[in-house]
Each structure stands twice: as structure tokens, then as C-alpha cells.
Amino acid sequence: MAGGDLLSVGVSGLKAFQKTLATIGHNVSNVNTEGYSRQRVELTSNYPTPQGNGFLGTGVHAVTTRRMFEETAVNQLRYRNSTYESFRSFVDMAEQIDNLLADKSAGLDPAIQEFFDSVQQVADDPTSIPARSVMLNNANVLVTRFYSSSQLLSDARVAVNKRVDAMVTEINAIASQIAAANKDIVIATGLGHNQPPNDLLDQRDQLITNLSKIIGVTTLKQDDGSINIFIGSGQGMVLGGQAIALKSSPNPDDVQFNDIFYAPPFLPTPVNLTARLKDGELGGLLDFRNRLLLPAINQIGRVAMGIADTFNKQHELGMDLNNKLGTASFFSAPVPNVAPSTLNAGLGNVTATLNVLNGVGSLTAHDYKVYYDGVSWSLIDTTSKTSTPIVPAPAAGVATPYLNLNGIGLDITIDLTGGAAVAGDTWNIRPTRDASRTIGLNVTDPRDIAAADPVRTTAGKSNLGDAKIGLATILDITQPLFQPPPVPPGFNNAGTATQPGNMRVRFLTATTFEVDDPVTGLPIAGGAGPFVYTSGTAIDLPPGAGPAFPLQVSISGTPQPGDTFDVAYNTNGFSDNRNARALADLQRTTTLVGGTATYQDAYSQLVVQVGGITRDGKINTDAQEAMRKQAEELVQSVSGVNLDEEAANMIKFQQAYSAAAQMISTANTVFQTLLSAVRG
Secondary structure, three states, X not given: OHHHHHHHHHHHHXXXXXXXXXXXXXXXXXXXXXXXXXXXXXXXXXXXXXXOOEEEOOOEEEEEEEEOOOHHHHHHHHHHHHHHHHHHHHHHHHHHHHHHHHOOOOOHHHHHHHHHHHHHHHHHOOOOHHHHHHHHHHHHHHHHHHHHHHHHHHHHHHHHHHHHHHHHHHHHHHHHHHHHHHHHHHHHHHHOOOOOOHHHXXXXXXXHHHHHHHOXXXXXXXXXXXXXXXXXXXXXXXXXXXXXXXXXXXXXXXXXXXXXXXXXXXXXXXXXXXXXXXXXXXXXXXXXXXXXXXXXXXXXXHHHHHHHHHHHHHHOOOEOOOOOEOOOOOEEOOOOEEEEOOOOOOOOEEEEEEOOOOHHHHOOOOOEEEEEOOXXXXXXXXXXXXXXXXXXXXXXXXXXXXXXXXXXOEEEEEEOOOOOOOOOOEEEEEOOOOHHHHOEEOOOOHHHOOOEOOEEEEEOOOOOOOOEEOOOEEOOOOOHHHOOOOOOOOOOOOOOOOOOOOEEEEEOOOOEEEEEOOOOOOEOOOOOOOEEOOOOOEEEEOHHHOOOOOEEEEEEOOOOOOOEEEEEEOOOOXXXXXXXXXXXXXXXXXXXOOOOEOHHHHHHHHHHHHHHHHHHHHHHHHHHHHHHHHHHHHHHHHHOOOHHHHHHHHHHHHHHHHHHHHHHHHHHHHHHHHHHHHHO
């Protein structure tokens, strides 16, 4: 019995140590296998045999082969991976925009500066054709720079869309592999009598880790050994052996950008998950798109729209070298982008135009949405997420204008003449989205630059008083008073007595005046007066023009009866640079951001904003990388294969194996001795 017991104990040791050595070899072979967890054979003693004087040990056996795996550490690593990849992908894209905007040679700021420098040169020498040509050339450079900036931002948008599409495809592929791994693990666990299929578990965990780099995930273990994967706000992507695919499609409200939709068979309509995906490389791209790319597009567009609108308005108040009023479209003025949702079912329509009175000063870089819920209408600021009721509600069959609705600098018209709207209909309004792409230069002839003021004022040569007249202020250039070409000797081409040409302010007394026709000497229509004169107070001309006077002049001092002051069209006043100076002054005028910023201020704010966001992103990326490495080191300390340790274990179990073999040899010797004694 002793030899038999010794033999069985030795055999048990051989089997156990052989399995241990095989496992050590498996560890060494997979030292460079990504996601591999070190395995260890769990040994325990066999159940002892009771003897009269105690229990006799019966050897050893392997209970299981366990992988060195700490779930908490792995989950932490996955979280750090998601966070790090989110910041990294954000910064990769943000740096491209930051470099574009801050580039001293390719950015907008130097182009704006060079353009207005050339406007000032025209103001310095308004009759110089070369100076005017340089101004047009720099205007064209500015327009081209706006367009190139728009194109680069558009390229970034296209790149984001392509990467989103590629990531959705990769996410679906990994999810399918995880679902297949779940099936294999459930089967293998059953076949192995509930022993863990370590290598399959490692492969599945590595797939989950890879998925966490692209999109934030949470996991939930099931009793059968499978793992469910959830994304977003709890949407199941892998449920046991089933994977639910995501899809990338254009946003119904903004078809220029692709969104991510969750469309399992048990839901009647797909769910847009885009706003719920915060982590991973995909989350970083979406964050870049919403927090940096779209604002940059809109803010550059606001600068383009601001320059076009204010420059055009001032240019039309001037006179060119052809004695004509300046064109109101020096730049082609961009218009707001209005697009109905592709999901709209009604027949209503919405349009938007830049508000004439408020102009670009009220424009934000926000986007808006007109929304109808079936009962009431509202204007939603999609950037700040605020909503304002639209009252009164538009009537059926009527196009209802809302002037500067909610103070956003736009005139919005809800047109229900073509049919009613239905609940859920939306119209997306992007005031500045397309501005940098659509601004253009319309003036090509240097002589068409309106550098002069179209009105000149002069005092009568025989005046006896000390009163003086200042420059005229043009209030309404659209009045017939300014219709070109001028008919000498006046600046009216209507040819009627009710629309006078040149005007003469003639004082009846030191405190009263009338407005005469300088040719006939008779009062113009509505100008007979007498009108009360107060020194320094603006005088509306012509007096009978109504509430919107085309002109105002200011006379100060004490006139004598009979003193006259003429207001006339500035025919051949080519050396006049007053409008060119006003155009140059626009560079220093705070016309944007609610009247607080110049063109370059507004652009600088964007550069600083993008630079700050990018810098913060880099800092966060570096911090997250450090924490990711720490989490990775923690996982490796538990699961990683240490060759030195494995070599030491190999020697230990080799010796144990040799000892067990020697034990069998000893058992054989004992048994043979026993047989010899029996025979003898």
C-alpha cells in the first residue's frame, strides 16, 4: 500500500506540475499579445485518506486555471482610454483650426488690415487711379481670404463627417465581434463544466477596451458569462449574442453634418444619440464640431457679413468719379441661411433677412430655429438653448413678418400662404453660416469707388453775419433727391417742383429762415417758412420731405437777414475725400457684437477663443494621458506577464516535476523490494 500511495501521490504531482509548466509556457508565449492576462494554475491538495493514527495525504490536483484579472482596474483603464481619446481627437482637429485662424499670412486679420490701409490711401489721394486699383485688388484679396477660410472650415466639416462614418462602421464591427465572443464564451463555459475560457475572455475584454477608445461604454455581466455593452444614456449595443448597429446619417435639421442614430428593431423610429455621446474618439470629434467648428464658421461669417453690410451702406452715401452715387453693393451682401427640416410635413415657409435698422450689430454667432408644436410658435436659440414665444401667431393664408424678432438682427417672415404647418415642423435659421463663402466683390472699375461726398455746402459770398454752415448729413440716400445722374444745376433728376434740386437756406431774420430754389429765388415746395432758427440745431432739408428727411445741415452763429447758405450736389468734386475717410473709419468703428467690437476685434475674439480652447484641450490631453498610463500600469501589474517571474516559476516547477518523477521511481523501488521479499 505504501508504494501504491506513493505512486499515486507522485503521479498527481506530475500531472499538476505538467499543467503548471504548460501554463507558464503559455504565459511566456503571449508576453507580447495585446490584452493577454497572465494565467495561473490553482493547485490544492487531494482529499486525505483517514488512517488509524490520522489522515494520510493523497497528493495534489489542479482546481482551475485562473487569469490574473482585476475588473475594477480594467474598467478604470477603459474610462481613461475613452477620456484620453476624446481629448486627443478634439485637439487634433482643433489645432488645424487654430493654426488657420492665427496664421499671420493666411489669416483674415492681415487681409482686413491691408484692405483698409488701401482705403486710407484713396482717402489721402482720392483722384489717384493707381490707389483706387490697389484698393480693389486688396478688396478682392479680402474676399478670397474669406472664401479660403470658409473652404478650409468646410474641409474640416467634411473630414469630421468621414471620420464619423468610419468610426460608426468600426463600432458596429467591434460590437458584432463582442456579440460573437459572448456566444463562444457561453458555449465554452458549458463544455468546460463552468471552467473559465481564459483566452476567450481576454479576447472579448480586449475588444471592449478597443471599443472604449472610440466610444464611451459601460458593461454589465450576465449569469451565463456574457457581457452586455451600453452606450450613450444607457442604450444597449451588445445584448448577449446580439449586436445592435448604429448608423450615420445627415442631421434632418442640418444636412451638412452627419449624426449618429440608434435604430434597434424594437423601436419604431431611430433615436438620435449624437448629443449623448460624450467620450471616446467619436465624442471628441462631436465636441470639436459643436464647440469649436460651428462657432468658428458662424463668427467668421459674422465678420464677413459685417464688412459687407456696413461698407456697402457707407459706400452708397458717396459719389464716384463719374459724378454718380456710390453703388449699394460694393460687396455682394451675404444673406441668412434658412432651411426647413427634412422631416417637415406641412406646407408653411419661413424666410429671414438682415434687419435694415439694427443691421449687423445685433447679429450673434448663434443659430436659431422656428418651431411649431401644433398650437403655438416659438423661436429657439439652438446655441444657448433658450426659447421665445412668437406672438402674435401667424395666421393661415398670410405671410406674417416679425421685424427683428427677439432682437437678433433679422427680420423673419412666417409664410402660410402656400399651406399650413403641422406639429413638429421646424425651420433652421443660420444668420452667418454661409457669409464667408458667399461674400463677393462687385465693383471692378476704380472710377466707381465713391470716395467723395455727394453734397457740398457753401456760405453766400455777401453774407454779413458770422454764421457758418457745417457738412451735410445724408439720412436717406433712397430719396429722389439723390437719384443719379444729376441734372445740372441740381442733384434731382425727377424734374418736378416738389423734388427740388439745389437748395438755398435764406435767412429772413436772425432767427427765421426759408428754403429757396437758387435758380428762381422762390421758396421750394414746403420751404416758404418762416422756420425758427436755433444756432447749432440740425436743419432738415427739404423741410417738406416728411419724417424721413434726406438731408440735415447744421448752421451755427448769428446770421443777418439776407444771409444765404447753399446745399448742392457735389458735381466734379473729385478731390473730395469725405466718404473715403468715412469708409476708412469703419475699421475703427465698433459695429459688431452689439456695438462693442470692430471687425478685427470680433475676429481676434474668435482667435483667442479657439486658441484658449485648443490650449486647454492640450493640457487636458496631457493630464489624461498620464492618468491613462497609470491605469495601464496598474492593469499590467496585475495581468501582465513578467518574464523574470515566469522564469523563476519555471525553475521551481521543473524541480517540483523532477521531484515528483523521483517519487514515482522511489515508489517503484519500494514496490519491487516488497515483491522480492514476498517471493523470498
